[in-house]
Amino acid sequence: MKIKKAGEKVEDKEYYYYIRQLYNSRDDTYMTRIAEFVYLNKTCFRGIFRLNKSGGFNVPYGNYKNPKIADPIEFEKVSKSIQNVEFICSDFEKVNIRSKKDFVYLDPPYVPEKKDSFVAYDKVGFTEEKNNALFDKCVKMKCKWMMSNSNTEPVREKLKKFNIVEIEARRAINSKNPAAKTKEIIVYN
Numbered sequence: 407m408k409i410k411k412a413g414e415k416v417e418d419k420e421y422y423y424y425i426r427q428l429y430n431s432r433d434d435t436y437m438t439r440i441a442e443f444v445y446l447n448k449t450c451f452r453g454i455f456r457l458n459k460s461g462g463f464n465v466p467y468g469n470y471k472n473p474k475i476a477d478p479i480e481f482e483k484v485s486k487s488i489q490n491v492e493f494i495c496s497d498f499e500k501v502n503i504r505s506k507k508d509f510v511y512l513d514p515p516y517v518p519e520k521k522d523s524f525v526a527y528d529k530v531g532f533t534e535e536k537n538n539a540l541f542d543k544c545v546k547m548k549c550k551w552m553m554s555n556s557n558t559e560p561v562r563e564k565l566k567k568f569n570i571v572e573i574e575a576r577r578a579i580n581s582k583n584p585a586a587k588t589k590e591i592i593v594y595n
Contacts, residue, residue, distance in 0.1 A: 422449050422467040430462040448475045498540050503549050512553035514540055517561050519588075541565060544595075552594040565593045 429442040447453055450465040458464040515532035541564040544551060555561045557572060575590045
């Protein structure tokens with residue numbers, strides 16, 4: 407199967423699973439892997455990011471008609487605005503703050519709202535201990551940072567000395583009710 411070019415028809419289940427297999431089988435071609443990820447994100451079931459125990463992306467096909475994968479004009483705008491930005495995707499425990507001018511955005515697996523809330527989006531899981539370690543790191547960080555998380559008492563209590571803004575978020579990944587809304591919080595220093 408050949409890789410499709412921008413603008414070619416992409417609402418094809420077989421092609422989706424082909425790209426998912428490519429994405430999961432390599433990590434050597436940086437730009438190709440980014441393109442594969444964007445494609446998968448726009449065509450998988452409700453844009454969910456989830457990994458299996460082997461670390462492979464395992465979200466099923468979304469079955470969309472004519473999904474918008476990329477807008478070249480938007481890509482150009484974003485490209486220009488991030489020319490001097492370094493993005494690091496890392497475990498929070500490994501992030502090395504080099505300057506007070508750094509900015510860190512944290513999007514951890516959310517603290518569960520209920521005991522039965524699904525939070526297993528990666529191969530390792532994010533325990534209460536990991537959340538507490540993350541919150542402790544936030545307290546110690548000398549640079550500017552921002553975190554999104556669930557609107558729960560444990561998060562509010564641990565980070566109460568910082569700015570907390572409540573926002574309404576749509577829960578598209580809830581397959582029973584994709585229009586469901588909930589409250590989340592943005593925390594920043």
